[in-house]
Amino acid sequence: xxxxxxxxxxxxxxxxxxxxxxxxxxxxxxxxxxxxxxxxxxxxxxxxxxxxxxxxxxxxxxxxxxxxxxxxxxxxxxxxxxxxxxxxxxxxxxxxxxxxxxxxxxxxxxxxxxxxxxxxxxxxxxxxxxxxxxxxxxxxxxxxxxxxxxxxxxxxxxxxxxxxxxxxxxxxxxxxxxxxxxxxxxxxxxxxxxxxxxxxxxxxxxxxxxxxxxxxxxxxxxxxxxxxxxxxxxxxxxxxxxxxxxxxxxxxxxxxxxxxxxxxxxxxxxxxxxxxxxxxxxxxxxxxxxxxxxxxx
Numbered sequence: 001x002x003x004x005x006x007x008x009x010x011x012x013x014x015x016x017x018x019x020x021x022x023x024x025x026x027x028x029x030x031x032x033x034x035x036x037x038x039x040x041x042x043x044x045x046x047x048x049x050x051x052x053x054x055x056x057x058x059x060x061x062x063x064x065x066x067x068x069x070x071x072x073x074x075x076x077x078x079x080x081x082x083x084x085x086x087x088x089x090x091x092x093x094x095x096x097x098x099x100x101x102x103x104x105x106x107x108x109x110x111x112x113x114x115x116x117x118x119x120x121x122x123x124x125x126x127x128x129x130x131x132x133x134x135x136x137x138x139x140x141x142x143x144x145x146x147x148x149x150x151x152x153x154x155x156x157x158x159x160x161x162x163x164x165x166x167x168x169x170x171x172x173x174x175x176x177x178x179x180x181x182x183x184x185x186x187x188x189x190x191x192x193x194x195x196x197x198x199x200x201x202x203x204x205x206x207x208x209x210x211x212x213x214x215x216x217x218x219x220x221x222x223x224x225x226x227x228x229x230x231x232x233x234x235x236x237x238x239x240x241x242x243x244x245x246x247x248x249x250x251x252x253x254x255x256x257x258x259x260x261x262x263x264x265x266x267x268x269x270x271x272x273x274x275x276x277x278x279x280x281x282x283x284x285x286x287x288x289x290x291x292x293x294x295x296x297x
Contacts, residue, residue: 029146069139
């Protein structure tokens, strides 16, 4: 079966440079109820986020996505004094020089060597236009790579889902066949129980007409044809969903709830061990299907 499923799980990187600036984008996507975009940007890059968030929203529909930007400049940082730290160090050195007779005044190089007096200067408050454009293009490349990774994972996921649906269909057919044996099994069980009760009470046998009425009542209560018919329609709907484009995760998740409801009712109405066993296997398989559907966008 050809599918167009997109997973919410994926990872992508994109590296580039602009002048003396090197950058690296890392995008990680995991499952989420909606679309949750989080950016980790270096200082001076916050102005980029609105445009990047808008671009991501046009490609992604669901999932928790973390976008991390790492920058590195080839030039060595320029050092400048921290005014407050320098003033505090100078005042302390001058005070000590006054207290110690014959102490020479503090030397500038000694003060600048003190921890915290010199710091790396921010050469610019933000990015220039070429750098911002290059970083934006790098994000677009990483976003495309993430989407490709999610689609590749979705293709693998689609094969798993199709296999699980085939297994559910096989169990459904087996349950339909097993359900045909329920009336006879119920009649035999009822006859056996009644015979034991009547013998204990010393009464005669129950009439065939009354026995038929009781069996019909039990058969009505244990009739699972409606549940099996609905389960078959859910299978058809699920297979159709696998071939639809776009985000299908939420609808598929709702459909899984319907699968579970029919399997639960089937087990509660079962009157034979064989049908109960099939119902339990159906529930286990549907739970596996539900776990996989949680990964779909």
